[in-house]
Amino acid sequence: MLKINKNFIIILFLAAITFLYTSILFGSNQLVLTSDSSFHFSRVEEIYHNLRGHHLLTFIASYTFNHTGVGNFLFYPTVFLYPWAFLRFYFNPISAFFIWYGFFLFSTLTIAYYSMYSFSKNRGRSLIFALIYTIAPYHLHLGLYNYVLGEFIAYTFVPLIFLGAYNVFWKNLKKWSQLAIGMSLLLYSHLLSVYLISMILTGLVISKIIIQRRFESERILALCKSIGLTLLLSSFIIVPFVTDFIGQNLASPKKGFDFLMSFNEMIVASVSNTISINHSIGIIMLITALLGWYFVKRSIVEKNIYIIGIIFLCLSTTLVPWGLLDHSHTALNILGEIQFPYRFNTYSSFFLSITASLVLNQLLEQFKTNYLRKIAIISFVFFSIVGYYGSIQSIFDRVLAANQNYLLESKGDPIPLPINALVDKSNYNNIFSYLVLNGETDYYPKYADKDTGSYNQSIIIMLL
Template sequence: MTFVYTIVLLHVGQLALTSDSSFHFSRVEEIYRNLSEHHLFTFIASYTFNHTGVGNFLFYPDVFLYPWALLRFWFNPINAFIIWYGMFIFATLAIGYYSMLDFSKSKTRSFIFAIIYTIAPYHLYLGIYNYVLGEFVAYTFLPLVFLGAYHVFWKDTQKWPLLAIGISLLLYSHLLSVYLASLILVCLLLGKLIVQRNFKLERILALGKSVILAILLSSFILVPFVTDFMNQKIAAPKGGFFFLMTAQQLIDPSISNTIAINRSVGIVILLTAFLGWYFVKENPRERTIYFIGLILLCSSTTLIPWSSFKHNTIILNIIGKIQFPYRLNSYSSLFLSATASLGISQLMEHTNWKYPKKFVWVAFVLLSFIGYYGSIQPAFDRIIAVNHNFLTKDKGNLISLPINALINKSNYNNIFSYLVLYGETDYYHKYPAKNAMAYNQSIYN
């Protein structure tokens, strides 16, 4: 299935870059250059980011970029990225299947969940349309995090290492995803304490052991973050609530199942939000999962008055770190995919089909292929719209990479002659805003 999901992308052999693309492609290029010169670790940018020595490798996790950099030794740059993308599509399928199988003990439901969760439009938007690759990698490990939390909070405390491993994998992917997942876990824990009014000693010990193991496993990224970032006057992306959307702005693109916009969660997730109650009404555990997904989906829109929190220092300092409420789409996709898999598996197992069940499975898989390529069609349309205007090399003007710049294996290196579109100055030393532009320019020069 992963092969089918990626083969057309390999055949096209072109990418239209936008948003975070040049940031991550530059980071991979730096790692690749260092590996070529037999240096295993990369901490500062000496080749990319205009040779400025910016330390984003210290503070923005890069472990999962190493497979991509290694692929560069055997494949052209475009194919290396697409194969890397395929690796994480496969990993998401595998982890999704494993997590749901552990949770539900149903192979049918696990297979359905893995597919729905993996090809959810918001996931594909992160990976192949807007290149928000830190969050894209983190999405892979979310099922493991919440499976671990389920065992620690409610089920088998002997499986506490799952939570530690899941959180550690998140830390090596995207720090903000750890923060957001932790906020949700805290809310779940508070909800358990309010409803059940107990938290047994064995669960407290399991949670404590998970925290300690997660810190130990993640020390490679946590230590430099604590020693070199905190209280060191390093600039970081601004907090707040941006790119707010109404419920209608979520519904419309979701109906079309497109990945062309960050507001889309897809038709399956949207239908589950409206109809999922029917499948969970008799099961308290499944009902809880459904309502968590529904709350998170609503919270990604202006049904929560995010703009009114901009002047509340406490809320801004706690929740404002997420920057974009639509980031909750990763988590609503997880929980509502679980509900969708329950509903579809029940229909498959309890309906007297006219055809053998194998044919039903084949039809489901074929529908997933159709849905997947229907979703990512905007990625191809954008390449066509650029009309073969391939990215040329900048002549030293120090301008940002053009939006929707078209690249192939021949002009790939032209990316690095431009300023990174978003993130060039992230992790510079803090400087007064009124002088920041001149300060940054002096560093480029």
């Protein structure tokens, strides 16, 4: 009973933290649209429109995306957009988004706490990890600043996947279902993240074989069971992708290595701790990268986690010659799906958050009494909230700067949505009178490169 009560108290505490994280957003109840915003907002609006018409499932865009019937709902997961669409029945569009965002912050906090507690059996460290990992600047950049919402959702399940992989590859192989559940949730979130994590897990398996010179048969069986259960649980997304996308001559996002950043740029962005730049891992993670080696040297597991975090940190920068790989056909086919190497910040944030939680927990345990230790943890929570507010200040600054860019309805031939357009509950529907900023023509039939633009435009105009 005591154990249940402790878990219940922790859940309530994480819910309270989530409320503090999200309530501040409702002050202006406005959004500035950029990057992937109109793509995902249009997808949610299509689902909402279909639900209003008593159609549960959405496969093509007949209401948004200029009524072209594009099938991005078939090939880009939508399951976790449904809560947002349901919220549209009870709240204005801006509030519905903020509540949905809060739901995923709470989910990330909870899953991160559970994963770390399962790994370390230390509640203090688990709480510290959950807070650091959840409010990492790159995570907030995905969800609040650039609206890269598929990757934002996927971020939630990363701790569960690596916990499952740790158990299957090294620890308690009876918990193989953790890996299957985590990978299935990822498949319903963001397919590119599945591709990236699959490569990472493959690398971990190869490293284990090279270093330990073995991979036990019972662990191979546990891995096979995980893969089998993953395929079964996620068949709803895998089957349409295999039958209707592969080999069907449909367009998909361009491969390559864009928006590269130098190591110096990463450091400067991280010191500022802002979420307005995708280069930032945040000040806590940066300090951990610089000093973490001292705290992990007594444990081979913690040392390996720290090293992996540093590797991913380097992979996100031009310390890796991504520009040269752009000219390699083989590299483009294998790694080009990444598109933006800064995406490795998800994984550097995860592994360095583990090390940061170790460091901070060791420092907190230096306090001699439980009373002082609790005061120190409460102080950490307080400063994490203050740091979060500081990180998202750029959201409010952008709203103020966009006051002269209030989004009006587009009339006539469709044009791209203006960058940094300001929307509130009154003009929200004007979003759908424009072409989306990124992804309007993803999953169109392929056409000759030199004619692609006019071909895509002809489809849109013809169906208006």
